[in-house]
Amino acid sequence: xNKVIETFKLTRMFNELTAVDHLDISVEAGEIFGLLGPxxxxxxxxxxxxxxxxxPTSGTAKVNGFDIVKxxxxxxxxxxxxxxxxxxxxxxxxxxxxxxxxxxxxxxxxEQKSRIDNVLKLVELEDRADDLMRxxxxxxxxxxxxxxxxIHYPKVLFLDEPTLGLDPQTRDHxxxxxxxxxxxxxxxxxxxxxxxxxxDKLCDRIAIMDYGKIIALDTPAKLKETLEGxxxxxxxxxxxxxxxxxxxxxxxxNARIINGTVEVTMKNGKSMxxxxxxxxxxxxxxxxxxxxxxxxxxxxxxxxxxxxxRADSSRERHGFLAIARRRxx
Amino acid sequence: xxxxxxxxxxxxxxxxxxxxxxxxxxxxxxxxxxxLVIFGTGFRFSGQIGELNYQEYLFPGIIGQAxxxxxxxxxxxxxxxxxFGFMKEILVAPISRVTIFLGKMxxxxxxxxxxxxxxxxxAALIGIKVDPLTYFAALPVMLLITFGLVSIGLTxxxxxRSLESFGVIQSFINLxxxxxxxxxxxxxxxxxxxxxxxxxxxxxxxxxxxxxxxIILGEAWQPLQALHVNLAVLGAFDVIMIIIGTWAFTRMx
Numbered sequence: 001x002n003k004v005i006e007t008f009k010l011t012r013m014f015n016e017l018t019a020v021d022h023l024d025i026s027v028e029a030g031e032i033f034g035l036l037g038p039x040x041x042x043x044x045x046x047x048x049x050x051x052x053x054x055x056p057t058s059g060t061a062k063v064n065g066f067d068i069v070k071x072x073x074x075x076x077x078x079x080x081x082x083x084x085x086x087x088x089x090x091x092x093x094x095x096x097x098x099x100x101x102x103x104x105x106x107x108x109x110x111e112q113k114s115r116i117d118n119v120l121k122l123v124e125l126e127d128r129a130d131d132l133m134r135x136x137x138x139x140x141x142x143x144x145x146x147x148x149x150x151i152h153y154p155k156v157l158f159l160d161e162p163t164l165g166l167d168p169q170t171r172d173h174x175x176x177x178x179x180x181x182x183x184x185x186x187x188x189x190x191x192x193x194x195x196x197x198x199x200d201k202l203c204d205r206i207a208i209m210d211y212g213k214i215i216a217l218d219t220p221a222k223l224k225e226t227l228e229g230x231x232x233x234x235x236x237x238x239x240x241x242x243x244x245x246x247x248x249x250x251x252x253x254n255a256r257i258i259n260g261t262v263e264v265t266m267k268n269g270k271s272m273x274x275x276x277x278x279x280x281x282x283x284x285x286x287x288x289x290x291x292x293x294x295x296x297x298x299x300x301x302x303x304x305x306x307x308x309x310r311a312d313s314s315r316e317r318h319g320f321l322a323i324a325r326r327r328x329x
Numbered sequence: 330x331x332x333x334x335x336x337x338x339x340x341x342x343x344x345x346x347x348x349x350x351x352x353x354x355x356x357x358x359x360x361x362x363x364x365l366v367i368f369g370t371g372f373r374f375s376g377q378i379g380e381l382n383y384q385e386y387l388f389p390g391i392i393g394q395a396x397x398x399x400x401x402x403x404x405x406x407x408x409x410x411x412x413f414g415f416m417k418e419i420l421v422a423p424i425s426r427v428t429i430f431l432g433k434m435x436x437x438x439x440x441x442x443x444x445x446x447x448x449x450x451x452a453a454l455i456g457i458k459v460d461p462l463t464y465f466a467a468l469p470v471m472l473l474i475t476f477g478l479v480s481i482g483l484t485x486x487x488x489x490r491s492l493e494s495f496g497v498i499q500s501f502i503n504l505x506x507x508x509x510x511x512x513x514x515x516x517x518x519x520x521x522x523x524x525x526x527x528x529x530x531x532x533x534x535x536x537x538x539x540x541x542x543x544i545i546l547g548e549a550w551q552p553l554q555a556l557h558v559n560l561a562v563l564g565a566f567d568v569i570m571i572i573i574g575t576w577a578f579t580r581m582x
Binding site for chain 1: 330331335336337338339344345346349410413414415416417418419420421422423424581
């Protein structure tokens with residue numbers, strides 16, 4: 001397969017902090033590749049370097065065959081970017097924003113009009129194209145930014161948190177466009193997200209990132225398979241004791257307390273359910289409810305890092321600020 | 330070719346945004362109107378300046394003021410673009426920073442010169458005699474004045490993060506340059522102290538206002554410098570400021 005992106009020990013430091021730490025990944029042509037991780041994991045920094053906005057502290061990468069440090073102009077011509085924060089001129093109409101982009105990226109004049117009409121159709125904004133963008137809703141702005149990223153026929157489209165701060169309905173919409181893009185265009189998509197379901201539904205392959213490093217990289221299905229089994233969720237009146245008992249009596253190592261329940265991953269969850277209840281009852285613990293589900297990416301993240309993706313609240317703040325900014329505009 | 334189209338699109342954006350800001354266009358009629366009608370009329374009865382009445386004398390000075398204030402104010406668009414994200418779209422585009430700076434700068438200068446044009450209209454409206462040909466002679470000089478001033482505004486703005494902090498430009502740059510330019514009073518008046526004369530000579534706007542007076546008032550005006558000297562000083566000022574501005578944009582993230 002043809003590698004569209006390849007990084008070579010890509011590293012970026014901010015003073016003492018290593019935001020991206022000797023990253024070695026490659027992205028194949030035509031796939032949707034997801035960078036998944038909590039806020040502050042280094043996803044945006046990675047994308048910024050690949051888009052030549054940030055210079056790496058050491059290491060380098062190739063995008064569409066061009067070096068991000070030495071051939072940044074060629075890289076920029078090969079890529080489209082949808083930033084995490086809004087980046088449109090809201091005093092101009094949607095169509096004007098698209099024309100500006102076409103000119104900045106040197107789209108031939110003879111093709112500008114038809115390409116712009118096409119992308120407007122793709123994101124269903126033909127009717128509003130000649131309104132000032134300050135009258136657009138957040139979701140419409142996002143869709144226009146998506147459309148804009150496609151006008152110059154990029155080889156790679158980078159989407160940084162494409163659905164951050166959007167309502168569920170609009171998220172579904174944006175996902176639909178991204179899938180359609182992949183099917184109908186010769187394009188590779190790299191997206192960052194801290195939404196597990198987004199990564200799961202959209203991506204062909206996912207790199208789970210934490211503290212600037214890739215801790216797991218595979219298809220969503222295979223990542224979930226590594227957990228080998230089911231997740232059992234138990235609601236009970238004495239969580240600490242129960243969790244300790246499960247480890248001690250049943251030999252299951254990864255019991256943890258989350259949101260007022262004990263969660264534990266195991267093979268053959270169904271046959272283990274009665275035994276858990278038995279152990280609890282023997283030790284005078286009252287089990288309110290017990291449930292079984294398939295592992296999701298959240299569990300995968302927890303498995304590799306020992307933390308939930310939202311555990312670190314100080315890191316989360318940045319994400320909320322971005323949401324707030326988007327709402328204000 | 331890509332660079333040229335990039336330049337054109339950035340220039341067009343500034344000009345379009347100018348015409349869309351209706352409130353600003355109205356207020357840009359009103360302010361010089363106040364200066365020329367109230368301030369100008371008031372001082373008219375304090376004495377003549379050579380063969381000129383004060384209102385006639387003030388008119389080119391108010392053009393200079395409008396060019397200065399508008400040019401500096403244009404820097405705000407850079408902070409605005411940074412704050413609202415559009416700057417990122419421009420900065421990641423595959424065009425050079427020189428093109429980005431020049432597109433924005435000449436776009437803003439065009440806006441500032443349009444603002445100067447409005448003063449001509451206001452002047453005609455209140456009965457100051459202006460020959461249309463004079464306007465076309467003054468236009469290139471107005472642009473020459475704005476290139477350097479806009480570059481200062483853009484340079485400062487490229488270092489700033491918030492709209493609030495941009496307000497300091499008003500007190501620390503605009504007003505000193507305005508007062509020292511000879512826009513309001515003749516710098517050759519007897520008794521004007523040495524320090525004030527020296528300070529005004531270091532002010533590029535002094536040469537701009539003097540050049541505008543030479544063109545607009547003709548024989549009736551005793552220039553401080555010959556026109557070609559004024560234009561040479563302005564040209565040199567522009568070149569230096571454009572170089573600094575381009576550098577500032579190159580380092581912007």
